[in-house]
Amino acid sequence: MSTAVNLEHDAHAPSANCPNCEAVVSGHFCANCGQETILHHASTREFLHEFIGHYVALEGKLWGTVMRLLFRPGALTLEYIRGRRVRFVQPLRLYLTLSLVFFALMKFTSGFDPGTEDKESKPEAEVASATAEAPPPAKPLTKDEKRGKAAAEAAIGAMQEDFKHEEAATAAERSKSKDNLNFTMLDKDGDFLNRWPTLRHKWQSFEDLPGEEKGKVFTEGFYHYAPYAIFCLMPVFALMLKVLYLGSGKRFGEHLLFALHSNAFAFFIYSVILVMPFGAVNFVLWCWLLGYLPWAMRRVYGGSRWGVFLRWGTLMTFYSIAIGVAVFLSMMAGIMSIGAH
Numbered sequence: 001m002s003t004a005v006n007l008e009h010d011a012h013a014p015s016a017n018c019p020n021c022e023a024v025v026s027g028h029f030c031a032n033c034g035q036e037t038i039l040h041h042a043s044t045r046e047f048l049h050e051f052i053g054h055y056v057a058l059e060g061k062l063w064g065t066v067m068r069l070l071f072r073p074g075a076l077t078l079e080y081i082r083g084r085r086v087r088f089v090q091p092l093r094l095y096l097t098l099s100l101v102f103f104a105l106m107k108f109t110s111g112f113d114p115g116t117e118d119k120e121s122k123p124e125a126e127v128a129s130a131t132a133e134a135p136p137p138a139k140p141l142t143k144d145e146k147r148g149k150a151a152a153e154a155a156i157g158a159m160q161e162d163f164k165h166e167e168a169a170t171a172a173e174r175s176k177s178k179d180n181l182n183f184t185m186l187d188k189d190g191d192f193l194n195r196w197p198t199l200r201h202k203w204q205s206f207e208d209l210p211g212e213e214k215g216k217v218f219t220e221g222f223y224h225y226a227p228y229a230i231f232c233l234m235p236v237f238a239l240m241l242k243v244l245y246l247g248s249g250k251r252f253g254e255h256l257l258f259a260l261h262s263n264a265f266a267f268f269i270y271s272v273i274l275v276m277p278f279g280a281v282n283f284v285l286w287c288w289l290l291g292y293l294p295w296a297m298r299r300v301y302g303g304s305r306w307g308v309f310l311r312w313g314t315l316m317t318f319y320s321i322a323i324g325v326a327v328f329l330s331m332m333a334g335i336m337s338i339g340a341h
Helices: 042-054 063-071 077-081 092-109 123-133 143-180 197-207 211-232 236-246 252-275 279-300 305-336
Strands: none
Touching: 063 077, 077 252, 077 279, 092 197, 092 211, 143 279, 211 236, 211 305, 236 252, 236 279, 252 279, 252 305
C-alpha cells in the first residue's frame, strides 16, 4: 500500500494517493473519505492543533454556531433546514455538549440539593437554649406546696405513660402497614408493591434510611438519571410542536431540530447563571431566556404575535409538566439504585 502524502513543506507537490483509502487526491481533502491530504509531522503542536481545530473549532464553526444560537433566535435552525450545515456544529453534538456542561456545573456548584433538616441536632440546641435562659433558683417550698407538686408530678407521669402506650400502638400499626405496604390508592387489592418484590425491598430499604441519607439518594438519582430523562423529552418537545403547528408542512425531524437548538440555548443560559450569580446579570439572562423561544418560534414557523404567544404558553405549560415528571422519576430512580454500589 502506498503511503505517499503531501507533508506541510511539500504542499505544492503533485497529487498522490490518499493514505487512508488509496484514492487519487487533487486537493486539500480526499474526495472519497474526506481525510486531509496535507498532513503534518506528529508532534505536540500538531496534537494541540487537531484538538483545537476539530473539537473546539476555533476556525469559525463553533463561534458561528454560538453567535447564531445566542443572539439570533431560530436562525441556526433555518440555516440547517436550508442545507447550510458544514459551517456549524451538528445539532445533536451541540445539545449533548451544552447539557453535559450544565449538569457538570450544577453538580460542582451544588445547584440541586434537596437537603434535609438535621433533626438530631435540634434537641441539643433546644437544651442549650433552655439552659441559657433558665430562670434563677426558686425559693424553698412549704409542705403543702411539696404535696401539691408531688401530686402534679404523679398525674403528669400517668399521662406520660398513657402517651407512651398510645405511641407504641401507633408505631406498631405503622410498622405493620410498612411491612404489608398496602397502597390502596394504587391498587384496589391493596398489594401493589407485593407484586414487585424488588421494588418492595428497595422501598423498605429507603424507608429505613435516616433523613439525611434519603436526601442523598434523591440527589444522586437526579444527577445520574436526569440528563437521560430530559434528553428523552426531546421527541416529546418535537411532538408538541408538531401538534401546535399542524398544517405547517414541516416534518417531525424539523421540529426535533428546533427542539435540540432551543434546549441547547437554555442549557447555555442556565450554565452562565450558575457561574455568574449576579443579580443584574441574572435578571437580563432570565428575560432573554423567556423571550428567546417565542422569538425563535416566529422566525422558524411564522404566524402572528398573538398566535405565537398562545402556542408558546401552551408549549411551556405542558413541557414544564413533562420536565417535572422526568425530574421526579429521576429522583425516584435513585431509590432503585440503593444497594447497587
